[in-house]
Amino acid sequence: MKVLKLILKNPLRHKLRTALTILGIAIAVIAFGLLRTVVTAWYVGVEGASANRLITRQAVSFIFPLPYAYKDKITQVPGVKTVTFANWFGGVYIDKNQFFARIAADAETIFDVYPEFLISKEELETFKRERNSCVLGEGIAKQYNLKVGDIMTLEGDIYPGNWEFIVRGIYKPRDKTTDASQMIFHWNYVNERMQVEMPERAGDVGWYIVQISDPAKSALISEQIDALFKNSPAETKTETERAFQQGFLSATSAIIVAMNLISFVIIGIIMLVLGNTMIMAARERTREYAVFKALGFSGFHLTGLIMGESLLIAAVGGGVGLFLTFPIVAGFEQVIPKGFFPVFQIEPITVILAVSAAILIGVAAAIFPIHRALSTKIIDGFRFVG
C-alpha cells in the first residue's frame, strides 16, 4: 500500500510505451481466447456424445456402407433399446461454401435416439408423415432465415440430382453442447429414388446408431454386435459415440496440437514484450531505486513496486483483451459456416486460462527487473547514467 500511488503513476511516465504494451497484451489475450475457443469447439462433438449411444459402422472405413438388413439383427442384441440409422447425404445448398450436416435418417426412430434434439410433437408427426419433408436445427434455420413450410433444394453429389425438401420442423438444442446445425430428412425418400436411378446403391446405410439401456454394458454390446457380422462382406466396428467422435478428431489432432501450442507461444511472446517494457523502465529508474533504498525502503517494497506495475499493465491489457474477446468470438461465429463448429462459444475455462495467462505475464515480466533492482548497490545506482 505504501507504494500504491507510485504503482498507479509509474505507467503514465511513458504513455505511448505503456499504451502499446497494453495493446500487445490485449491482442495476445484475444488471440489466445479465440484459439482456445476453436480448440474447445473442435471437441464439442466429443463432449456432446451420449453415454448410452453406440455407433456401428463399416469396419474398413466409415465411407463404406452397411446393409439395411443389419437393423433387425442389431435390434435383437440384449441390452439394445432402439436402433436407428443414417446416411451422409452431402450435396450442395446454395453453393459449396454453405457447409452443414445433411443427413438422410430413419424418420421413425431418429428423434427417439436423440432426445436432446427438442422438437414439438406436431412437427415430428408431420415430418414422419411426409416423405419429402425435413427438420432443421435451429442454428441453420436462423442462419438461412428458414421457417416451417419453406422449400430447400439440394444439388446432390453423392446422390446425384436435384432434391427438394419441405421444412416441417425446427429442433432446438437441449444442451449447450448439442449440435443445432443439422438437416435431417427421410432415408426412405432417398432410397426410393436410388432404387430407380442407382439400384446398386439401394439399401445402403451409412451407420447405425444404437441406443442401449445400460451404458456400463457398452463394451459387451459392442462386441456382440460386431460378432454378428464377423466374416461377412461388411464387417462392423461398434464403439461408443464418444469414441466415434474422437476418431474424427484424431485425424486432425496435429492441427489441434499446433493450435494449442500456438496459443501458448503467443502468451510467451507477449511475456517477452512486457518483460522488455519492464526492463527498460527499471533501467531508467536505477537511480530512483537507489534513492528508495537510501531512504530506507526495503527489497520487499521495491519488489512490490515493480511487480505491482507489471501486474497493473498486464491486468489492464488482459482485461481489455478479455472484454474484446467476447464480441470478436461472436463475430467469428457469424462468419464461419454453422456446420464447421456447431457450438462456438467461450467456455469458463478459457476465461480462467486467459486471466491466469495475464497474471503469469505480469509476474514473469517483473522477475528480471526486480532482480536487477535488488542486486544493484545504492552507490552504483547513484552513479548510473541511463
Next chain:
Amino acid sequence: MSAIIQVQNVSKSYWRDSFEVPVLNDLSLEINQGEFLALMGPSGSGKTTLLNLIAGIDRPSSGKLIVDGTDISTLNESGLAKWRSAKIGFVFQFYNLIPVLTAYENVELPLLLTKLSKAQRKEHVESALQIVGLGDRMDHYPKQLSGGQEQRVAIARAIVTDPVILVADEPTGDLDKHSAEEILTLMERLNKEFHKTIVIVTHDPHAASKAGITRHLEKGDLIPA
C-alpha cells in the same frame, strides 16, 4: 559537545574488474553533535566515499563507524535500511526527486516507512515544506519547479523525519549562484536554528565557508586540521 559520528580506522577499497582500488586509508574522524562539517578535496580523494560510509549506504572494508551510538558497520542490510530511515537525511547533487510525484508526495516518501497516520504525515510534510519556503508549491511536480526549488524540496524530504544527521553530496553543484546561496542559507539555518548535524561534500570554497569546520581529503587520507 559529544561526538555523534566516530570514524575509527576506516579503510575502503573497491574492486574494478580484477583490480582492487583503495579509496580510504585507515581514516579516523570525529564529528560532534550540532556541527556543520564540509569535506573538500580533489576528485578521487575519497570524500564522497567517506560521506556514503557515514550515511550507511556503503560498508567499510575495515574499521568501525559509530553514528549516533550505533556501530553501523555491524548492521545487516535490513538493519542498516531501518537505521538510515530513522537517523539520516540525504541531499543529492541532482536532487533525485521522483518525477511522477508532487512536491508533497516526494517529501512524504520517508514518512511512509513510519507508523504515522495520514493526518500526522500531512502535518510533518507541510511543516517541512514551510521551513524550506515552499508551502505554496506542494502540488507542483518537479518539472514545474526551478533547480533551486527542487533542491529545497529535496532538503524538505531530508528533514521531514527529523533525522539527527543531514548528509549532502555537492548540494549546490547543479545550481546557479543565486539558488546555491539560497540552499546554503537554508542549511545554515537548519544547523543553527534546528541544531542539525550536517556533513557536506563540496568542491565549492564558498559552500565550505558556510560550514563551521572544513576538512580536506587527499588520496584517501584526511589532512590534519
